[in-house]
Amino acid sequence: MSIYDFNVLTIHGERQPLADYRGQVLLIVNTATKCGFAPQLDELQKLYETYKDQGFTVLGFPCNQFQNQEPGSNNEVEEACRINFGVTFPLFAKILVNGPDADPLFVYLKKATGGLMGSAIKWNFTKFLVNREGKPVKRFAPMTAPLKFEDRIVQLLK
Structure with a gap:
């Protein structure tokens, strides 16, 4: 199994x-524009712009599961990401990442990578790095700034 086995909804509701x-x-990330970690969207965008021509993409999945930090509609989320953070990487429809209604992609990512405190996602901006074969290779905690692991992205791009 790999991430290629999954279908997701774009922010515009298309499969x-x-x-x-x-x-x-x-780099697959559960995002929230009203989260204290939202400035990471700037770093995610910088990484995307720097490496997109080498085969790197950030996939943003808005999530309102943690203290109502993404309460808006998909259209409002997209607008906030574009206007406030200049996001041009792909955004998808709002999802849940934990619990019985968790998105199947995130169920797979959690199982494949685990975490320090078990497999549950503890907060927004948990980041999953996926190699060119569609296999998750590393999970980064919400507080880990994306530029801190830029070297790992570069390694996978080689």
């Missing part, structure tokens, strides 16, 4: 197979 990203290095 998209993750197989469309086959052969790329991906």
Whole structure:
């Protein structure tokens, strides 16, 4: 199994197979524009702009599961990401990342990578690095700034 086995909804409600990203290095992130970690969107965008031509993509999945930090509609989320943070990387429909209604992609990512305190996602901006074969290779905690692991992205792009 790999992430290519999953289909997700874009922020505009269209079904998209993750197989469309086959052969790329991906950073999959549960985001929230009203979270204290929201400035990481700037770093995620910087990484995307720097490496997109080398086969790197950030996939943002808004989540309102942690203290109502993403309460708006998908359209409002997209607007906030674009206007406040200049986001141009792909955004997807709001999801849940924990519990019985968790998005299947995030169930898979959690199982594949675990975490310091078990597999549950503890907060917004948990980041999953996925290699070109669609396999999750590393999970980064919400407080880990994206630029701190830029070297790992570069390694996977080689």
